[in-house]
Amino acid sequence: MEFKDYYQILGVPREATQDDIKRAYxxxxxxxxxxxxxxxxxxxxxxxxxxxxxxxxxxxKRTAYDQVGKQWKAGQEFHPPPDWSKEFDFRGGGYTEAxxxxxxxxxxxxxxxxxxxxxxFEHATFRARGSDQHAKILVDLExxxxxxxxxxxxxxxxxxxxxxxxxxxxxxxxKIPKGIMAxxxxxxxxxxxxxFGGGPNGDLYLxxxxxxxxxxxxxxxxxxxxxxxxxxxxxxxxxxxxPTLGGKVELKIPPGSQTGTKLRLKGRGLPGKTPGDQYxxxxxxxxxADTPEAKALYRTMAEKLPLNPREALGV
Amino acid sequence: MTKLLTGIVLDxxxxxxxxxxxxxxxxxxESIIAMVDEGVVEPQGAHPREWRFRGxxxxxxxxxLQLQRDLRINLPGAALVLDLLEELEELxxxxxxxxxx
Numbered sequence: 001m002e003f004k005d006y007y008q009i010l011g012v013p014r015e016a017t018q019d020d021i022k023r024a025y026x027x028x029x030x031x032x033x034x035x036x037x038x039x040x041x042x043x044x045x046x047x048x049x050x051x052x053x054x055x056x057x058x059x060x061k062r063t064a065y066d067q068v069g070k071q072w073k074a075g076q077e078f079h080p081p082p083d084w085s086k087e088f089d090f091r092g093g094g095y096t097e098a099x100x101x102x103x104x105x106x107x108x109x110x111x112x113x114x115x116x117x118x119x120x121f122e123h124a125t126f127r128a129r130g131s132d133q134h135a136k137i138l139v140d141l142e143x144x145x146x147x148x149x150x151x152x153x154x155x156x157x158x159x160x161x162x163x164x165x166x167x168x169x170x171x172x173x174x175k176i177p178k179g180i181m182a183x184x185x186x187x188x189x190x191x192x193x194x195x196f197g198g199g200p201n202g203d204l205y206l207x208x209x210x211x212x213x214x215x216x217x218x219x220x221x222x223x224x225x226x227x228x229x230x231x232x233x234x235x236x237x238x239x240x241x242x243p244t245l246g247g248k249v250e251l252k253i254p255p256g257s258q259t260g261t262k263l264r265l266k267g268r269g270l271p272g273k274t275p276g277d278q279y280x281x282x283x284x285x286x287x288x289a290d291t292p293e294a295k296a297l298y299r300t301m302a303e304k305l306p307l308n309p310r311e312a313l314g315v
Numbered sequence: 316m317t318k319l320l321t322g323i324v325l326d327x328x329x330x331x332x333x334x335x336x337x338x339x340x341x342x343x344x345e346s347i348i349a350m351v352d353e354g355v356v357e358p359q360g361a362h363p364r365e366w367r368f369r370g371x372x373x374x375x376x377x378x379x380l381q382l383q384r385d386l387r388i389n390l391p392g393a394a395l396v397l398d399l400l401e402e403l404e405e406l407x408x409x410x411x412x413x414x415x416x
Binding site (some may be wrong): 027030033042046050123129132149172173174175180183185186187189204206217219273 | 318319320321322323324325326328339343373374377378380382387392400404405408412
Protein backbone atom coordinates (compact mmCIF):
# COMPACT_ATOMS: atom_id res chain seq x y z
CA MET A 1 0.00 0.00 0.00
CA GLU A 2 1.15 3.53 -0.70
CA PHE A 3 2.13 6.01 1.97
CA LYS A 4 -0.20 9.02 2.04
CA ASP A 5 1.20 12.43 2.84
CA TYR A 6 -1.72 14.04 4.64
CA TYR A 7 0.06 17.38 4.86
CA GLN A 8 0.58 17.42 1.11
CA ILE A 9 -3.08 16.48 0.53
CA LEU A 10 -4.23 19.48 2.59
CA GLY A 11 -1.46 21.67 1.15
CA VAL A 12 -0.08 22.68 4.54
CA PRO A 13 3.46 22.45 5.99
CA ARG A 14 4.26 19.87 8.67
CA GLU A 15 4.46 22.56 11.32
CA ALA A 16 1.01 23.96 10.45
CA THR A 17 -1.15 25.01 13.41
CA GLN A 18 -4.52 23.35 14.07
CA ASP A 19 -6.18 26.52 12.77
CA ASP A 20 -4.19 26.37 9.51
CA ILE A 21 -5.23 22.75 9.08
CA LYS A 22 -8.87 23.53 9.72
CA ARG A 23 -8.86 26.44 7.26
CA ALA A 24 -7.12 24.39 4.57
CA TYR A 25 -9.58 21.55 5.09
CA UNK A 26 -12.68 23.78 4.92
CA UNK A 27 -11.46 25.35 1.70
CA UNK A 28 -10.72 22.03 0.01
CA UNK A 29 -13.93 20.48 1.35
CA UNK A 30 -15.92 23.24 -0.34
CA UNK A 31 -13.93 22.82 -3.53
CA UNK A 32 -14.39 19.06 -3.78
CA UNK A 33 -17.73 18.50 -2.10
CA UNK A 34 -19.41 15.95 -4.39
CA UNK A 35 -22.77 17.73 -4.23
CA UNK A 36 -21.28 21.02 -5.31
CA UNK A 37 -18.11 20.32 -7.28
CA UNK A 38 -17.87 19.59 -10.99
CA UNK A 39 -14.19 18.70 -10.71
CA UNK A 40 -13.30 15.37 -12.16
CA UNK A 41 -12.80 12.77 -9.38
CA UNK A 42 -14.31 15.25 -6.87
CA UNK A 43 -15.64 12.44 -4.74
CA UNK A 44 -12.27 10.68 -4.44
CA UNK A 45 -10.53 13.96 -3.63
CA UNK A 46 -13.19 14.85 -1.06
CA UNK A 47 -12.68 11.53 0.70
CA UNK A 48 -8.92 11.93 0.63
CA UNK A 49 -9.13 15.44 2.08
CA UNK A 50 -11.58 14.22 4.75
CA UNK A 51 -9.25 11.39 5.68
CA UNK A 52 -6.28 13.76 5.94
CA UNK A 53 -8.30 16.09 8.16
CA UNK A 54 -9.56 13.25 10.31
CA UNK A 55 -5.94 12.48 11.18
CA UNK A 56 -4.43 15.95 11.41
CA UNK A 57 -7.23 17.62 13.38
CA UNK A 58 -6.87 15.09 16.20
CA UNK A 59 -3.65 15.82 18.17
CA UNK A 60 -3.33 12.18 19.22
CA LYS A 61 -3.65 10.82 15.68
CA ARG A 62 -1.47 13.59 14.33
CA THR A 63 1.33 12.74 16.76
CA ALA A 64 1.09 9.07 15.84
CA TYR A 65 1.06 9.88 12.13
CA ASP A 66 4.04 12.23 12.47
CA GLN A 67 5.93 9.51 14.26
CA VAL A 68 5.30 6.86 11.65
CA GLY A 69 5.42 9.30 8.75
CA LYS A 70 8.94 10.60 9.24
CA GLN A 71 10.52 7.88 7.10
CA TRP A 72 8.10 7.96 4.15
CA LYS A 73 7.22 10.18 1.23
CA ALA A 74 3.90 10.30 -0.66
CA GLY A 75 3.44 7.35 -3.01
CA GLN A 76 6.15 5.18 -1.46
CA GLU A 77 5.37 1.62 -0.53
CA PHE A 78 4.29 1.61 3.11
CA HIS A 79 4.37 -1.07 5.83
CA PRO A 80 3.37 -0.10 9.37
CA PRO A 81 6.15 -0.83 11.89
CA PRO A 82 5.45 -4.09 13.75
CA ASP A 83 3.38 -3.73 16.94
CA TRP A 84 3.54 0.01 16.75
CA SER A 85 -0.19 0.69 17.22
CA LYS A 86 -0.01 -0.76 20.75
CA GLU A 87 1.47 2.54 21.86
CA PHE A 88 -1.72 4.35 21.00
CA ASP A 89 -5.34 3.71 21.68
CA PHE A 90 -7.69 5.11 19.08
CA ARG A 91 -10.85 3.77 20.58
CA GLY A 92 -13.88 5.96 19.98
CA GLY A 93 -13.94 9.72 20.07
CA GLY A 94 -12.12 10.40 16.86
CA TYR A 95 -14.86 9.39 14.46
CA THR A 96 -17.38 12.06 15.19
CA GLU A 97 -17.85 13.32 11.65
CA ALA A 98 -16.42 10.75 9.34
CA UNK A 99 -17.32 7.27 8.30
CA UNK A 100 -14.22 5.04 8.73
CA UNK A 101 -15.59 2.76 6.04
CA UNK A 102 -14.72 5.47 3.54
CA UNK A 103 -11.07 5.63 4.55
CA UNK A 104 -8.11 4.08 2.76
CA UNK A 105 -6.26 0.89 3.63
CA UNK A 106 -3.37 3.12 4.57
CA UNK A 107 -5.50 4.88 7.19
CA UNK A 108 -6.76 1.61 8.58
CA UNK A 109 -3.29 0.09 8.73
CA UNK A 110 -2.33 2.86 11.13
CA UNK A 111 -5.52 3.63 13.02
CA UNK A 112 -7.44 0.39 12.81
CA UNK A 113 -11.12 0.24 11.98
CA UNK A 114 -12.60 2.82 14.27
CA UNK A 115 -15.51 1.96 16.51
CA UNK A 116 -17.05 -0.31 13.96
CA UNK A 117 -14.74 -3.28 13.78
CA UNK A 118 -11.57 -4.89 15.01
CA UNK A 119 -10.84 -5.95 18.53
CA UNK A 120 -12.87 -3.22 20.23
CA PHE A 121 -16.04 -4.14 18.42
CA GLU A 122 -18.85 -4.81 20.87
CA HIS A 123 -21.51 -6.94 19.27
CA ALA A 124 -24.06 -6.58 22.03
CA THR A 125 -24.33 -2.81 22.04
CA PHE A 126 -23.54 -1.62 18.55
CA ARG A 127 -26.22 -1.57 15.91
CA ALA A 128 -26.46 0.81 12.98
CA ARG A 129 -28.11 1.17 9.63
CA GLY A 130 -25.79 0.70 6.64
CA SER A 131 -24.81 3.77 4.64
CA ASP A 132 -26.79 4.93 1.62
CA GLN A 133 -24.86 4.53 -1.62
CA HIS A 134 -25.10 6.78 -4.66
CA ALA A 135 -24.12 5.91 -8.22
CA LYS A 136 -24.70 7.17 -11.73
CA ILE A 137 -26.16 4.92 -14.37
CA LEU A 138 -25.82 5.56 -18.10
CA VAL A 139 -29.00 4.73 -19.95
CA ASP A 140 -29.67 4.62 -23.70
CA LEU A 141 -32.57 6.79 -24.85
CA GLU A 142 -34.08 3.72 -26.49
CA UNK A 143 -34.07 1.95 -23.10
CA UNK A 144 -35.67 4.98 -21.43
CA UNK A 145 -38.38 4.90 -24.08
CA UNK A 146 -39.11 1.18 -24.01
CA UNK A 147 -38.01 0.32 -20.48
CA UNK A 148 -35.21 -2.21 -20.02
CA UNK A 149 -33.19 -4.34 -17.66
CA UNK A 150 -29.62 -3.37 -16.94
CA UNK A 151 -26.87 -5.24 -15.17
CA UNK A 152 -24.59 -3.03 -13.13
CA UNK A 153 -21.56 -3.74 -10.99
CA UNK A 154 -20.87 -1.57 -7.95
CA UNK A 155 -18.54 -1.64 -5.01
CA UNK A 156 -20.56 -1.71 -1.80
CA UNK A 157 -18.96 -1.53 1.68
CA UNK A 158 -19.58 -4.66 3.75
CA UNK A 159 -18.23 -6.22 6.92
CA UNK A 160 -16.09 -9.32 6.55
CA UNK A 161 -15.91 -12.16 9.10
CA UNK A 162 -13.38 -10.23 11.21
CA UNK A 163 -15.56 -7.13 11.32
CA UNK A 164 -13.40 -5.19 8.85
CA UNK A 165 -15.06 -2.91 6.34
CA UNK A 166 -14.26 -4.06 2.83
CA UNK A 167 -15.41 -2.91 -0.59
CA UNK A 168 -17.36 -5.77 -2.05
CA UNK A 169 -18.11 -5.80 -5.78
CA UNK A 170 -21.76 -6.59 -6.32
CA UNK A 171 -23.65 -7.22 -9.53
CA UNK A 172 -27.23 -6.05 -9.66
CA UNK A 173 -29.93 -6.58 -12.21
CA UNK A 174 -31.95 -3.39 -12.28
CA LYS A 175 -35.18 -2.54 -14.02
CA ILE A 176 -35.02 0.73 -15.94
CA PRO A 177 -38.59 1.97 -15.88
CA LYS A 178 -40.20 3.18 -19.07
CA GLY A 179 -40.15 6.97 -19.38
CA ILE A 180 -37.26 7.61 -16.96
CA MET A 181 -35.62 11.01 -17.49
CA ALA A 182 -32.06 12.23 -17.10
CA UNK A 183 -31.41 13.51 -13.59
CA UNK A 184 -34.05 11.30 -12.04
CA UNK A 185 -33.06 8.87 -9.35
CA UNK A 186 -34.09 5.31 -8.76
CA UNK A 187 -34.08 4.16 -5.14
CA UNK A 188 -33.36 0.51 -4.49
CA UNK A 189 -34.32 -0.18 -0.88
CA UNK A 190 -31.82 -2.21 1.13
CA UNK A 191 -29.20 -2.38 -1.64
CA UNK A 192 -26.77 0.09 -0.06
CA UNK A 193 -24.04 -0.57 2.50
CA UNK A 194 -24.53 -3.49 4.88
CA UNK A 195 -25.94 -2.73 8.33
CA PHE A 196 -23.88 -3.28 11.47
CA GLY A 197 -24.81 -5.51 14.39
CA GLY A 198 -28.09 -6.55 12.83
CA GLY A 199 -29.03 -3.04 11.68
CA PRO A 200 -30.79 -2.72 8.33
CA ASN A 201 -28.91 -2.16 5.07
CA GLY A 202 -28.71 1.31 3.56
CA ASP A 203 -30.37 2.14 0.25
CA LEU A 204 -28.87 2.46 -3.19
CA TYR A 205 -29.68 5.53 -5.29
CA LEU A 206 -29.02 5.41 -9.01
CA UNK A 207 -28.97 8.72 -10.83
CA UNK A 208 -29.88 8.39 -14.48
CA UNK A 209 -27.76 9.97 -17.16
CA UNK A 210 -28.45 9.53 -20.85
CA UNK A 211 -25.88 8.03 -23.15
CA UNK A 212 -25.30 10.53 -25.99
CA UNK A 213 -27.38 9.51 -29.00
CA UNK A 214 -26.33 10.22 -32.59
CA UNK A 215 -29.85 11.26 -33.63
CA UNK A 216 -31.89 12.30 -30.64
CA UNK A 217 -31.41 14.69 -27.79
CA UNK A 218 -33.63 14.65 -24.73
CA UNK A 219 -34.79 17.68 -22.84
CA UNK A 220 -36.74 16.49 -19.82
CA UNK A 221 -39.35 14.24 -21.46
CA UNK A 222 -39.22 15.90 -24.89
CA UNK A 223 -37.04 14.57 -27.69
CA UNK A 224 -35.30 16.74 -30.28
CA UNK A 225 -34.23 15.64 -33.74
CA UNK A 226 -32.55 17.66 -36.46
CA UNK A 227 -34.06 16.71 -39.80
CA UNK A 228 -32.27 17.47 -43.08
CA UNK A 229 -34.68 18.47 -45.88
CA UNK A 230 -34.29 19.58 -49.49
CA UNK A 231 -35.13 23.14 -50.57
CA UNK A 232 -38.18 21.91 -52.53
CA UNK A 233 -39.50 19.90 -49.55
CA UNK A 234 -39.17 23.02 -47.40
CA UNK A 235 -40.61 25.38 -50.03
CA UNK A 236 -43.45 23.25 -51.38
CA UNK A 237 -44.21 21.20 -48.29
CA UNK A 238 -44.87 17.49 -48.30
CA UNK A 239 -44.72 14.33 -46.27
CA UNK A 240 -41.41 12.86 -45.14
CA UNK A 241 -40.53 9.86 -43.02
CA UNK A 242 -38.97 10.72 -39.66
CA PRO A 243 -37.35 8.43 -37.09
CA THR A 244 -38.68 8.54 -33.53
CA LEU A 245 -37.71 6.45 -30.51
CA GLY A 246 -40.86 4.41 -31.11
CA GLY A 247 -40.20 3.82 -34.82
CA LYS A 248 -40.67 5.65 -38.11
CA VAL A 249 -43.58 8.03 -38.56
CA GLU A 250 -44.72 10.30 -41.36
CA LEU A 251 -44.41 14.04 -40.83
CA LYS A 252 -46.07 16.75 -42.89
CA ILE A 253 -43.79 19.64 -43.68
CA PRO A 254 -45.77 22.84 -44.20
CA PRO A 255 -45.01 24.85 -47.37
CA GLY A 256 -42.66 27.77 -46.84
CA SER A 257 -40.56 26.08 -44.11
CA GLN A 258 -37.00 27.18 -43.41
CA THR A 259 -33.94 25.97 -41.58
CA GLY A 260 -34.83 26.16 -37.89
CA THR A 261 -38.55 25.57 -38.43
CA LYS A 262 -39.68 23.50 -35.45
CA LEU A 263 -42.39 20.92 -35.91
CA ARG A 264 -44.03 18.95 -33.14
CA LEU A 265 -44.90 15.27 -33.11
CA LYS A 266 -47.29 15.15 -30.19
CA GLY A 267 -46.77 12.36 -27.68
CA ARG A 268 -43.72 10.93 -29.48
CA GLY A 269 -41.29 11.86 -26.69
CA LEU A 270 -40.54 9.82 -23.59
CA PRO A 271 -43.64 8.05 -22.26
CA GLY A 272 -45.24 8.94 -18.93
CA LYS A 273 -48.44 10.16 -17.35
CA THR A 274 -48.07 13.18 -19.64
CA PRO A 275 -45.93 11.82 -22.47
CA GLY A 276 -43.33 14.11 -23.97
CA ASP A 277 -43.34 15.34 -27.56
CA GLN A 278 -40.78 14.96 -30.29
CA TYR A 279 -39.64 18.21 -31.84
CA UNK A 280 -38.26 18.08 -35.35
CA UNK A 281 -36.02 20.98 -36.29
CA UNK A 282 -35.52 21.37 -40.03
CA UNK A 283 -32.15 21.95 -41.66
CA UNK A 284 -32.05 22.73 -45.37
CA UNK A 285 -29.52 20.83 -47.44
CA UNK A 286 -28.80 22.18 -50.91
CA UNK A 287 -27.82 19.84 -53.75
CA UNK A 288 -24.24 20.32 -55.02
CA ALA A 289 -23.80 22.36 -58.21
CA ASP A 290 -21.34 19.89 -59.67
CA THR A 291 -22.69 19.41 -63.23
CA PRO A 292 -23.37 21.97 -65.98
CA GLU A 293 -27.03 21.08 -65.70
CA ALA A 294 -27.15 21.74 -61.94
CA LYS A 295 -25.32 25.03 -62.40
CA ALA A 296 -27.81 26.09 -65.05
CA LEU A 297 -30.68 25.29 -62.71
CA TYR A 298 -29.18 27.40 -59.90
CA ARG A 299 -28.69 30.28 -62.38
CA THR A 300 -32.30 30.00 -63.44
CA MET A 301 -33.35 30.18 -59.78
CA ALA A 302 -31.19 33.24 -59.21
CA GLU A 303 -32.87 34.86 -62.16
CA LYS A 304 -36.48 33.84 -61.47
CA LEU A 305 -36.43 33.95 -57.66
CA PRO A 306 -34.42 37.04 -56.75
CA LEU A 307 -33.86 37.17 -52.97
CA ASN A 308 -31.71 39.17 -50.59
CA PRO A 309 -31.51 36.97 -47.44
CA ARG A 310 -29.30 39.64 -45.78
CA GLU A 311 -31.84 42.42 -46.00
CA ALA A 312 -32.30 42.50 -42.25
CA LEU A 313 -28.53 42.98 -41.85
CA GLY A 314 -28.75 46.22 -43.84
CA VAL A 315 -26.49 45.02 -46.64
CA MET B 316 -28.89 -14.95 -12.89
CA THR B 317 -29.31 -12.47 -10.04
CA LYS B 318 -32.86 -11.47 -9.32
CA LEU B 319 -34.36 -8.43 -10.99
CA LEU B 320 -34.60 -5.37 -8.75
CA THR B 321 -37.32 -2.82 -9.24
CA GLY B 322 -36.78 0.51 -7.52
CA ILE B 323 -38.98 3.51 -7.08
CA VAL B 324 -38.34 6.55 -9.24
CA LEU B 325 -38.04 9.70 -7.15
CA ASP B 326 -39.76 11.95 -9.65
CA UNK B 327 -42.33 14.69 -9.29
CA UNK B 328 -45.20 12.28 -9.70
CA UNK B 329 -44.19 10.52 -6.50
CA UNK B 330 -45.69 12.22 -3.43
CA UNK B 331 -44.35 11.37 0.02
CA UNK B 332 -45.82 11.99 3.45
CA UNK B 333 -43.70 13.46 6.23
CA UNK B 334 -43.27 10.01 7.73
CA UNK B 335 -42.20 8.47 4.41
CA UNK B 336 -39.69 11.24 3.74
CA UNK B 337 -38.25 10.80 7.26
CA UNK B 338 -37.86 7.08 6.71
CA UNK B 339 -36.20 7.49 3.29
CA UNK B 340 -33.72 10.07 4.55
CA UNK B 341 -33.11 8.47 7.96
CA UNK B 342 -33.98 11.61 9.94
CA UNK B 343 -36.66 12.54 12.46
CA UNK B 344 -39.71 14.71 11.79
CA GLU B 345 -38.24 17.69 13.67
CA SER B 346 -35.34 17.83 11.20
CA ILE B 347 -37.70 17.87 8.24
CA ILE B 348 -39.98 20.47 9.86
CA ALA B 349 -36.92 22.70 10.39
CA MET B 350 -36.01 22.22 6.72
CA VAL B 351 -39.53 23.16 5.64
CA ASP B 352 -39.33 26.30 7.81
CA GLU B 353 -36.10 27.30 6.08
CA GLY B 354 -37.29 26.47 2.57
CA VAL B 355 -35.00 23.49 1.93
CA VAL B 356 -38.08 21.53 0.89
CA GLU B 357 -41.56 22.82 0.12
CA PRO B 358 -44.43 20.41 0.69
CA GLN B 359 -47.96 20.78 -0.57
CA GLY B 360 -50.59 20.95 2.17
CA ALA B 361 -51.12 23.19 5.17
CA HIS B 362 -50.48 20.97 8.17
CA PRO B 363 -47.58 18.53 8.73
CA ARG B 364 -50.14 15.72 8.77
CA GLU B 365 -51.28 16.71 5.28
CA TRP B 366 -47.86 17.52 3.89
CA ARG B 367 -46.94 15.87 0.60
CA PHE B 368 -43.37 16.11 -0.64
CA ARG B 369 -42.39 15.61 -4.26
CA GLY B 370 -39.91 12.82 -4.99
CA UNK B 371 -37.13 15.31 -5.72
CA UNK B 372 -37.32 16.43 -2.07
CA UNK B 373 -35.37 13.32 -1.05
CA UNK B 374 -32.32 14.57 -2.92
CA UNK B 375 -32.63 18.06 -1.45
CA UNK B 376 -32.87 16.70 2.11
CA UNK B 377 -29.90 14.39 1.54
CA UNK B 378 -27.74 17.17 0.10
CA UNK B 379 -28.74 19.53 2.94
CA LEU B 380 -27.73 16.87 5.49
CA GLN B 381 -24.39 16.31 3.76
CA LEU B 382 -23.69 20.05 3.55
CA GLN B 383 -24.50 20.39 7.26
CA ARG B 384 -22.24 17.50 8.16
CA ASP B 385 -19.34 18.12 5.78
CA LEU B 386 -19.20 21.90 5.49
CA ARG B 387 -21.13 22.98 8.61
CA ILE B 388 -23.57 24.93 6.49
CA ASN B 389 -26.71 25.84 8.41
CA LEU B 390 -30.19 25.28 7.00
CA PRO B 391 -30.78 28.73 5.43
CA GLY B 392 -27.32 28.38 3.82
CA ALA B 393 -28.12 24.88 2.59
CA ALA B 394 -31.41 26.13 1.09
CA LEU B 395 -29.48 28.86 -0.73
CA VAL B 396 -26.85 26.38 -1.98
CA LEU B 397 -29.59 24.04 -3.24
CA ASP B 398 -31.36 26.83 -5.13
CA LEU B 399 -28.09 28.01 -6.65
CA LEU B 400 -27.15 24.44 -7.60
CA GLU B 401 -30.47 24.03 -9.39
CA GLU B 402 -29.95 27.28 -11.24
CA LEU B 403 -26.41 26.25 -12.15
CA GLU B 404 -27.67 22.90 -13.41
CA GLU B 405 -30.26 24.65 -15.59
CA LEU B 406 -27.64 27.04 -16.98
CA UNK B 407 -25.26 24.15 -17.72
CA UNK B 408 -28.08 22.39 -19.53
CA UNK B 409 -28.78 25.45 -21.69
CA UNK B 410 -25.08 25.88 -22.35
CA UNK B 411 -24.70 22.27 -23.50
CA UNK B 412 -27.75 22.70 -25.71
CA UNK B 413 -26.12 25.62 -27.46
CA UNK B 414 -23.14 23.46 -28.31
CA UNK B 415 -20.79 24.26 -25.43
CA UNK B 416 -19.39 21.49 -23.31
